[in-house]
Amino acid sequence: MYDVIVVGGGHAGIEAALAPARIGNKTLLITSHFDNVGSLPCNTSIGGPAKGIIVREIDALGGQMGKTADATYLQMKMLNTAKGPGVQSLRAQADKKAYPRYMQNILKQQDNLDIVEGMVEDLIIEDDTVKGVILDTGETYLGMTVILTTGTYLKAEILVGDQKTPSGPDQERQSLFLSDRLKDLGFRIQRLKTGTPPRVEINSVDYSKTQCQPGTDEPLAFSYETTNFISIEEQTPCYLTYTNETTHQIIRDNLSKCSMYSGIVKGIGPRYCPSIEDKIVKFSDKSQHQIFLEPESKEMNTIYVQGFSTSMPHDIQEQMIRTIPGLENCQILKYAYAIEYDAIDPLQLWPSLETKVIKNLFTAGQINGTSGYEEAAAQGLIAGINASQKLSGKAPLILRRDEAYIGVMIDDLVTKGTKEPYRMLTSRAEYRLLLRHDNADERLRKYGYQAHLVSEEVYQTYLNKMQRIHNEIERLESIRFTPKHEINDVLEQLGSSRLNEGMSAKSLLQRPEMDYQKIKPFIEDAHLSLEEEKRVTILIKYKGYIDKALRQVEKQKKMEEKQIPLDIDYHQVLNLSLEAKQKLSEIRPMTIAQASRISGINPADISVLLIYLKQYY
Structure with missing residues (x-):
């Protein structure tokens, strides 16, 4: 008998298995093929806009993805550096061979974790409670809890042109019967679609016709515990090129031949990661689209053609790709x-x-309807933690929307649902200035520590770091520069106004063109890390905006704290609209705040519900 059984060895399954095992629960991971655990079947990258912050959050909670990405990347890059800290995110070009190999070694070495190869096709259910799983061989495994992380394997079909082939990603076995079993149990099943672009031989590209895209020349990492960094000289560059009108015309002339427009596609594809033919149809006013050429591994001779996902027949793919500068041959x-x-x-x-x-x-x-390795890993970690919490009789870990992108994502899924593969975007978060790359530890370390996934030593290191940051902010308030100070020369060089009266270092940092690095030569060295110096700058420069967001959060918290009994009969609540009764009965929101975010629930419904709760609860 296992405490936790995890089905599937993708990015969700890895975190879902590691979390309870590290907490101390006897855990079983069942995967169809262990050599594919942690694989990167589509883009060989970890992070990106919003997604990079999710990886930081996974690390702050005690997860594994960030540490593995830091140990195996080809390139590390900070995105959106010309914009504010609320939208800056880290992105790693991962090594397609090294990343899964590293993950597999982590799993093999983990205490309390057994690994079995097999295909789960049925669940053991008694009294509406899961008791274990059944493999396609008939072999059974009993468990107190089960976590399904089946990825894109449920009744999977590969689509190319007008051909459909039953298969999982990369010609792996698909799960044939589990989704039917879930449907029989009462789950609503939906059909989704995603895709992947071609890979080309690394030496067959004319890089002189492309733009080199190097990494960022700074010590950057997803994990707060990473101390080893790859120098910019040792990192692998990516390259940028573009489609053109010739590319677009070939696509338009052959739309009827691709799976998407030939009529064989039943699933709904990702809105924010569309195929190239979808881009041409939906953005017909665009004369070109970005195409990134990304090396997949030091051990492979392949380039990933990012932005060129398609389901066109092979001969049309050949025509299309050879119209792109650098890819002609x-x-x-x-x-x-x-x-x-x-x-x-x-x-x-x-x-x-x-x-x-x-x-x-x-x-x-x-x-659950999401797309992306990062979204999957985050859900796996939360599911793993909460399976452990349930076993020990503790309340589940539910992150608020102001605490984490993970909280935004899960709340969106369980409150609003999704009819297409859900991708995390910074625009989905109403408090994105609070959900920054730099402060994931400040937001979430305590939860990882409470869940026993963050050690005492690591947690104390975090507390010491926060103390240094706050001490430095106080110290900068006490350091003053006079109009005669030599810093005026630096201000003049930056196009900033000279000091006409005394000013604290903290006040000077509030100027748009100033940061800690520019002030540092004129103050005693506080021996902060580069990341800590950046945090000091952000907390000082954006204090007004951060405080405003925090005040908004405090107002929202009153609604978040107002619990709704799960056994409430909404059909007995007078004056609720019919739509509100139906949706509240289906979704069963846990708080008034969650209820207010349900599509179709209006302020009048919330007012009626509050009055009812006050009267009867």
Whole structure:
């Protein structure tokens, strides 16, 4: 008998298995093929806009993804540096061979974790409670809790042109019967689609026709515990090129031949990561689209053609790709394809990621309708933590929208649902200035520590770091510069006005053109790390905006703290609209704040509900 059984060895499954095992629960990971655990079947990158912050949050909570990315990257880059800190995110070009190999070694060495190769096709259910799983061989494993992280394998089909081939990603076995079993149990099943672009031979590209895209020349990492960094000289560059009108015309002339427009696609594709043919149709006014050429591994001779996902037939792919500057004579090593798969309706989940249909059954990753490695890993970690919390009789970890992008994502899924692969975007977060790359530890370290995924030593290191940052902000308030100080020469060089009266170092940092590095030569060295210096700058420069956001959060907290009994009969609440009764009964929001975010619930419904709760609860 296991405490936790995890089905699937993708990015969600890894975190879902490691978390309870590290907490001390006897855990079983079942995967169809262990050599594919942690694989990167699509883009070989970790992070990106909003996603990079999710990886930082995973690390702050005690997860593994950030540490593995830091140990195996080809390139590390900070995005949106010309913009404010609320939208800056880290992105690593991962090594397609090294990343999964590192993850597999971590899993093999983990105490309390057993690993079995097999395909789960059924669940053992008693009294609406999961009791274990059944493999396609008939072999059974019993467990107190089960976490499904099946990725894109449920009834998966590969689509190229007008051809459909039953298969999982990279010609892996698909799961044939589990989604039907879930449907029989009462889950609503939806069909989704995603895709991947071609890979070309690395030496067949004419890089002189492209723009080199190097990494960022700074010591950058996802994990707060990383101390080893790859120098910019040792990092692998990526390259930028563009489609053109010739590319677009070939696509328009052959739309009827691609899976998307030929009529064989049933699933809904990702709005924010569309195929190239979808871009041409939906953004017909664009004369070109960015194409990034990204090396996949030091051990491979392949380039990933980012932005060129397609389901066109192979001969049309050949024509299309050779119109792109730098790829005129490229050798295609692997053709692009689309993949369809089954997923559940995430409205049937509690915010803990336990299902409402079956007790002790959790789901995480693409089975919940999301896209992306980072979104999957985050859900796996939360599901793993909450399976452990349930075993020990503790309340689940539910992150608020002002605490984490992870909280935004899960709340969106379980409150609003999704009909297309959900991708995390900074625009989804109403408090994104609070959910920054630099402060994930300040937001979430305590939760990782309370869940026993962050050690005493690591937590104390975090506390010491925060003390240094706050001490330095106080010290900068006490340091003053006079109009005669030599810093005036620096201000003049920066185009900033000279000092006409005395000013504190802290006040000087509030100027748009100033940062800690520019002031540092004129003050006693506080021996802060570069990351700590940046945090000091952000906390001083954006204090007014941060304080305003925090005041908004405090107002919202009153609604977040107003609990709604789960056994309430909404049909007995007089004056609630019919739509409100139906949606509240289905979603079963846990708080007034969550209820207010349900599509179709208006302020009048919330007022009626508050009055009812005051009268009867």
